[in-house]
Amino acid sequence: MEQNIGILDQLVRVLIGLVFIIMIYFGPQTWWGLIGVPIIAIAISGTCPLYSLLGFRTCRRCD
Numbered sequence: 001m002e003q004n005i006g007i008l009d010q011l012v013r014v015l016i017g018l019v020f021i022i023m024i025y026f027g028p029q030t031w032w033g034l035i036g037v038p039i040i041a042i043a044i045s046g047t048c049p050l051y052s053l054l055g056f057r058t059c060r061r062c063d
Contacts, residue, residue, distance in 0.1 A: 001045075001047040001052065002047065002052075002062065003046035003047055003059055003062045004046070004047055004048060004051045004052060004056070004057040004058070004059055004062065005042070005043065005046050005047065005048050005051065005057075005058055005059055006057075006058035006059040006060060007059075008058070009043075009058040009059075010043040010044075010046065011043075013039050013040070013042060013043035014039075014040055014043045014044075016036070016039055017036035017037070017039035017040035017043065018036060018040070019036070020032075020033045020034075020035050020036030020039065021033050021034070021036040021037070021040075023036075046059070
């Protein structure tokens with residue numbers, strides 16, 4: 001798949017994913033924190049399925 005996530009978008013996604021995962025240990029301690037795992041995986045891959053569906057991209061160097 002073609003990369004459609006820019007560097008800043010990737011960084012924000014990794015931080016949000018880490019916050020969700022940290023919530024497992026320090027927050028409400030529920031399994032909902034595992035939602036951070038796919039968020040980080042999407043950031044690492046550089047391809048967001050929703051962005052692909054909508055034709056949206058934040059990656060400038062991928063044009």
